Amino acid sequence: MTEAASRSVVALLAGLLFGAGLTVSGMVNPHRVIGFLDITGRWDPTLALVMGGALLVTFPTFPRVLRRSRPLFAARFELPTKVRVDGALLLGAALFGAGWGIGGFCPGPGIAALATGSVDVVLFVAAMLLGMFGMKLLGR
């Protein structure tokens, strides 16, 4: 199998694992997410477990993987290049946080929830893509 074909298989497999993980963990469920963000209310720690479970895998492995000269099936690692904590990062995070707190959806769960065929989810994802495209037009 060519490297390109291997990359495609991995991309699909990784997506399947990600979607499965989001669903099994309850992260596709805004009720669970808002429950975590509702720190003064009936607090649901599940999201912390999910983050913890994910970091248990990535935190020890990422540095080791990145010490390699190259990935398995690609010529090089494609990593973010910015280092400075700037206004765009912080404002972007604030806007994202506000949207997340209102709807209980972040990009991954929103897209995964499309599997339900719900019109409401389609509305969220469409608005999200519109928001992204709008920022792209602004040069961001």
Next chain:
Amino acid sequence: MIPIGDVNWFGGLVGGGLIGLSAMLLLLANGRIAGISGMAGGLFNGPSDPAFGMRALFLGGVVAGAGLLMTTSLGESVELMTGRGGLILAGLLVGAGTRLGGGCTSGHGVCGLARRSTRSFASTVTFMGVAMATVYVTRHML
């Protein structure tokens, strides 16, 4: 806190582990960060972008993987917490914010923290804090 029996202990940890495994696999094999907002936004570059296929397959996989698990008893259902107006506003903010800020919970949270990135740490603390404040204002004050 909610009753301890209502916390999704097993699903939360295992599901989180699967997300982490997905990210680790994508990095090791393809050299790419599993950042959903970046994946989705990258599609706007069109099919001429060499990463277009990877992004489409990954996101397609996310929907398929979710769909598969939703047919089982292991999958949680989607309980909406706001009406259509709220969802549209939320979507616009999430889309604009993740694009401007360069990532979301997967890109900055799961991957960025694992990379020991200061930017990702700052982003995660900020979006978590603002999200919690937003829930407080919208659900306990208004």
